[in-house]
Amino acid sequence: MGKDTSVGGSGLTHCKFVLVFAVLMDLLGVAALLIGVFAPLEIRGRDFGDLLVYSGALLILFSMGGWVMWYSGNIEGLAFGKELTYKRSAVDRIARSLSRRIRRPHRSPSEP
Template sequence: CVCSDGLTHCKFALVFAVAMDLLGVISMLLGVFASLEFEGQDFGDLLVYSGALLVLFSMGGWVIWYSGNIQGLTTTKKLGGTAFDRLARNLSRRIRMPRSQSSP
């Protein structure tokens, strides 16, 4: 996730999700409304199914973008939790931290 300061974090995930949604919807609409026959075989179903898969695949981008934009989380000092909780917080921080700050 390429994160940066500003209004939206993880801009790469946002662009990925929107692009996959657009490609998926266009593919589905072409499959439904365009008559796509090649050598007597109809390829409309293939476009509908592949478009649905692209839209489903974009959900990963939306989840990453949304989770990267969550603000106001409590610091580690205030949170105790289990070892799994600490591991999840550390992983989340590494994903959100810009690359220039991640190396010691």
Template sequence: MSHQRDGLSNCKLALVFAVLMDLCGVVVLLLGVFAPLEIKGQDFGDLLVYSGALLVLMSMGGWVIWYSGNIEGLTSKTEWSGGMGGAMDRFARRVSRKIRVPRSHSVA
């Protein structure tokens, strides 16, 4: 039996989070730029621009978790055994394992 992998493989929840935050952020940012949003003389365009930019920045966390969860076999464990790099690697792997969606295996 060969082990087949799809293009997205691990951490699909982080990928969905990142894509949704990007889409929401871009929509809110563009609304703030192009829509005339005044309520009782107050302009809320700036608030939407900043909120959209913040949503896009928050999506970066999802992209980092998704990307780091899909890295396999690049380095040996002895190279990352100490220092800050090893701690970040262990943290990223622990987070991605907790949010990884289990795959169902079907026998054909």
């Protein structure tokens, strides 16, 4: 009877700019493709239909990249390393100890 808040209520609101980009590229690509196929575009004896067909196909390809970015930006529920219950491996321990050594400022023996 109301909104379903069990998922968090946020919906698919992340990455709005990428969503607008993908939809815009889809619309422009399909329009260019259809105009290139069905409209007789001849200027000074040269046919520009092929240019619009190829341009439309490229715009649709760019939109597919936008859809992939938008979809991957809306994936929720990924677990982070701290949330997972796993046994730390030797590589993980070595990486953490090296990271701590790099971040820690080095002191010379003459400093207090």
